[in-house]
Amino acid sequence: MTTFVSTASDSIISTSGIGARFKPFDHHGMYAFFERARVEEPVFFCPEINYWIVTTREGVLCLLRDAINFSADIALAPVTPLAPEALAILKAGMGAEPTQVNCDPPKHDRIRRVAGRFLNARRFLTLEPDIRRLAREAVGALEGRAEVDLVGDLVYEFPARVLFLLMGIPADDAPQIKRWASHRVLITFGDISPEEQRRGAEDMVAYWRYCVAMVNDRLRRPQSDYASFLIAHRGEVEPELSDNEISSLVFGLLLAGHESTTNLAANTLLALLGHRPSWQAICSDTSLIPGAVEEALRFSTSIVYWRRRTRAATVLQGVTIPANANVLLALGAANHDTELFPEPDHFDIRRPNASEHVSFGRGTHSCIGAPLARLELVVLLEEIVRRYPALALVDEQSIDYIRTIAFRGPKCLMACLGN
Ligand code: HEM
Numbered sequence: 322m323t324t325f326v327s328t329a330s331d332s333i334i335s336t337s338g339i340g341a342r343f344k345p346f347d348h349h350g351m352y353a354f355f356e357r358a359r360v361e362e363p364v365f366f367c368p369e370i371n372y373w374i375v376t377t378r379e380g381v382l383c384l385l386r387d388a389i390n391f392s393a394d395i396a397l398a399p400v401t402p403l404a405p406e407a408l409a410i411l412k413a414g415m416g417a418e419p420t421q422v423n424c425d426p427p428k429h430d431r432i433r434r435v436a437g438r439f440l441n442a443r444r445f446l447t448l449e450p451d452i453r454r455l456a457r458e459a460v461g462a463l464e465g466r467a468e469v470d471l472v473g474d475l476v477y478e479f480p481a482r483v484l485f486l487l488m489g490i491p492a493d494d495a496p497q498i499k500r501w502a503s504h505r506v507l508i509t510f511g512d513i514s515p516e517e518q519r520r521g522a523e524d525m526v527a528y529w530r531y532c533v534a535m536v537n538d539r540l541r542r543p544q545s546d547y548a549s550f551l552i553a554h555r556g557e558v559e560p561e562l563s564d565n566e567i568s569s570l571v572f573g574l575l576l577a578g579h580e581s582t583t584n585l586a587a588n589t590l591l592a593l594l595g596h597r598p599s600w601q602a603i604c605s606d607t608s609l610i611p612g613a614v615e616e617a618l619r620f621s622t623s624i625v626y627w628r629r630r631t632r633a634a635t636v637l638q639g640v641t642i643p644a645n646a647n648v649l650l651a652l653g654a655a656n657h658d659t660e661l662f663p664e665p666d667h668f669d670i671r672r673p674n675a676s677e678h679v680s681f682g683r684g685t686h687s688c689i690g691a692p693l694a695r696l697e698l699v700v701l702l703e704e705i706v707r708r709y710p711a712l713a714l715v716d717e718q719s720i721d722y723i724r725t726i727a728f729r730g731p732k733c734l735m736a737c738l739g740n
Contacts (some may be wrong), residue, residue, distance in 0.1 A: 322345055323737055327396075335421070338361070338365065339357065339358050339361055339362045339365045340360055340362070340365040340366045340367045340368065340374070341368070342354075343358075343365070343367045343369070343374065345367060345369060345370050345400075345626075345649075345726050346511065346512050346724045347724070347727055348625070348722035348729050349722070350652065351625065351729075352653065352654075352657055352666060355376050355653065355654035355657060356657065356666075358374070358376045358654065359376045359377055359658065359659075360653065363375070363376050363377045363380065363638050364376070364377075364380060364409075364637050364638050364639075364640040364642070365640075370400055370401075370647075370649075370726070371647060372400075372628075372647040372648065372649040373640075373642050373646055373647065373648045374648075374649045374651055375648060375649070375650055375651060376651045376654035376655070376658075377638065377654070377655065377658055377660070378655035378658035378660060378661055378679065379565060379638075379649065379658075380638055380650075380655075381650045381652060381654075381655040381661070381679055382655070382679065382683060383531060383637070384629050384637075384648060385627075385629075385650065385679065385682050385683040385684045385686075385687075386649055386683055386684040387684070388426055388429075388684060388685045388686070389424065389632075390428065390631070390632050390633060390635065390668070391629040391630065391631060391632065391635075392425050392629065392630045392631075392632055393422065393423055393424065393425055393628075393629060393630075393670050393686055394419060394423055394424070394425055394630060395423070395431075395627075395628045395629065395630040395647060396422045396423040396627065396628050397419075397422065397423045397509055398423075398509075398628075399508060399509055399595060399650040400509070400510055400511070400726045401511065401512045401513070403518055403522070404509070404515035404518050404519070406515065406519045406522075407508070407515065407518035407519050407521065407522040408522075408587065409506060410519065410522035410523055410526060411522050411525065414522075414525075414526030414529065414530070415526055415529050415663075416529060416533070416565060416568070416569075417529055417532075417568070417569040417572045417573075418565060418566065418569050419569075420432050420566050420569040420570050420573060421433065421436065421570065421573050421577075421686070421689075422573065422577065422686060426442065426685060429685065430561075430685070431558045432558075432562065432566060432570065433685075434557070434558055434584070435551060435554050435555065435557055435558055435562060436551070436570060436689065437553075437689060438550075438554060438557075439487075439550040439551070440487075440547075440574075440689045440690060440693075441689075441692075442692040443483055444487075444705075445692050445693040445696055446692075446696070448483065448486055448487070448693075448696075449700065450694060451483070452483055452697055452700045452712065453700050453704065455479060455482050455483060456479065456697075456700050456701045456703075456704040457520055457704055458510070458529075459475055459476075459478075459479045459701070459704075460475070460701075460704045460705055460708050460709070461708075462474070463475065463709070463738060465643070465730040466738060467737060467738065468735060468736070468737055469735070469738060470732050470733050470735055470736075471587060471590050471735075471736050472583075472587045472729065472730070472732065472733050473733065475577075475586075475705075476583050476586035476587050476590070476701070477499065477583055477702065478495045478496070478499060478650035479583070479586070479697070480578070480579040480582035480583050480586070480697055481495045481498055481499055481502075481578075481579040481583075483574070483579075483693070483697055484574070484579050485703075487546065487547050488535075488546050488547050488548070488571070488574065488576075488578075489535075489539075489544050489545070489546030489547070489548070489549070490535075490575075498528075498531075498575060498579075499545055499579075500524070501524050501525070501527065501528040501531075502528075502575070502576045502580050503580070503723075504520070504521040504524040504525065505521070505524070505525050505528060505576055506576070506580055506723070506725055506727075506728055507521055507725060508521035508522065508525060509723055510725035510726045510727040510728060511725045511726070512724065512726075527731050528572065528575070529568075529572055531577060532568050532569075532572040533568045533569040534547075535548055535568075535571060536548050536552075536564060536567050536568045536571060539552055539593040540552060540564070543587055547570075547571065547574065548567060549573050551567045551571075552567060556565065557694050560709075562661065575633060577688075577690065578690055580728060581623045581624050581694070581728065582623070582693075582694045582697055582698070583730065584623035584723075584728055584729060584730025585617065585618065585622065585623040585694065585698065585730070586697075586698060586701060587730045587731050587734055588617060588619035588621040588622070588623055588730055588731070589613070589614060589621075589698060589702070590705075590734060590736075591621070591714075591720070591731060592616075592617050592620055592621055592668050593613060593617070593670075593702075593735055594712065594713060594714045594736065595668075595714065596668045599613065599668060599670045600706075600712075602670060603702065603706055604671065604706045604710040607702075607706060607707075609670055609671070610699050610702045610703060610706075611699055611728075612670050612671060612675065613694070613702070614695055614698045614699055615672075615675040615676045615678070615695075616668060616669060616670050616672050616675040617668075617674075617698075618656075618675070618681075619656045619662065619672070619675045619677075619678035619680065620656070620665075620668050621653075621729070622652060622653055622654065622656060622678065622680035622729070623680075623726055623728060623729055624652060624680065624728060624729070625651065625652055625727065625728075625729045626649045626650060626651055626652060626653070626654035626726055626727050627650045627652055627682060627727065628647065628648065628649060628650065628727075629648045629650060630645065630646065630647055630648065631643070631644055631645060631646045631648060632644065632645075642643075649726070652680055652682075653699060653729070654681060655678075655679045655696075656678045656679060659676060661674065662674070662677075664715070681694075709738050709739060710739075711738070711739025712736055712737070712738060712739055713736060713737050713739055714734070714735070714736050715735040715736060715737060718735050720734070721733065
């Protein structure tokens with residue numbers, strides 16, 4: 322049996338080969354590139370971003386499941402070093418501390434224990450009637466239009482509006498929050514200019530202040546939302562959750578809870594409409610929708626890379642990664658690994674093992690909102706196929722993706738409603 326992970330004292334950084342051809346921010350041709358990488362160099366170094374990339378499902382799972390040897394503290398660090406002006410703005414105005422996705426045990430476990438008592442499948446299910454109402458509103462708003470942008474007109478705000486039900490945020494704040502969130506995505510995962518970084522940093526500070534103000538308000542006037550729950554249950558762990566930890570949790574959720582779902586909804590529609598037999602199948606049998614969502618998560622997930630840092634030098638599939646190195650876990654590549662998924666580039670809504678994708682991570686950090694994301698997608702698709710079974714993509718449009726290292730979704734998806 323081969324030892325998959327071990328520690329080693331020396332390191333070899335290969336900067337030739339596939340790493341030099343890797344385009345980390347460019348999503349075009351990404352899956353074809355992964356296919357070559359898995360065969361030629363399943364673990365490689367990319368000098369452009371100073372990250373090691375792991376492309377096999379086995380390698381990705383190994384890192385996700387091991388919170389001792391691989392730290393998550395790098396998960397939200399800007400991939401592109403920030404210019405001094407943006408850094409100064411963040412240093413002066415940001416107070417968020419690591420609480421979940423970029424926080425290691427034991428602090429992470431202590432915090433997740435409380436957060437998970439609010440964010441869980443049972444509570445999400447109680448939201449189903451509201452989710453359906455919001456989905457109907459979103460679908461109904463398309464009425465009378467011949468051509469629509471399925472991203473901007475349908476899925477852009479819907480997941481945020483669902484999340485706001487949990488967070489007690491007025492629906493009118495959706496456009497502002499979406500703008501802040503997309504700037505936060507770009508500053509953390511993009512390669513934007515110093516001027517865009519400066520604007521993004523100002524927005525992040527405004528976003529953080531919004532969360533702090535919300536928590537301060539709930540400290541005085543508790544409601545039935547996430548922040549109020551955390552305040553009421555803060556004493557169930559030792560030490561109890563601080564005000565700053567609670568604001569940081571709110572800040573984290575206000576991004577995690579909708580950006581990736583918006584992108585997944587767009588990717589799912591693109592896959593289904595781009596493969597007409599699948600679309601027709603879910604129109605005539607809506608019980609196929611949950612399977613279609615699972616296959617969309619595998620086939621074109623909305624978070625294609627996630628990050629870890631090695632604590633010690635590590636041998637992964639015969640390649641030595643040094644200690645304290647940045648590692649990019651190619652979740653999208655793992656989901657197309659032929660070891661588990663035959664014909665991985667074929668979109669098959671009846672694929673029996675689609676749910677073995679790693680799109681929600683695994684292990685201690687696995688996505689706490691996964692049941693909500695699935696529920697939102699299923700309900701939205703049910704409402705769309707019921708109202709617009711003849712929905713079709715506009716011919717010959719070129720798909721442009723947001724330019725980030727983690728989040729993947731089309732910027733725009735033009736479609737005809739068909740009636
Ligand atoms: C399609 C939609 C979504 C995708 C693809 C997604 C994916 C992920 C991934 C890859 C992680 C990191 C796993 C790791 O580090 O091992 C994560 C963590 C997380 N997600 Fe999601 N997510 C989605 C929707 C949501 C929603 C709707 C919520 C909230 C309601 C949410 C809340 C979180 C939180 C709080 C974490 C941090 C968990 C922790 O570190 O304990 N996500 N998600």
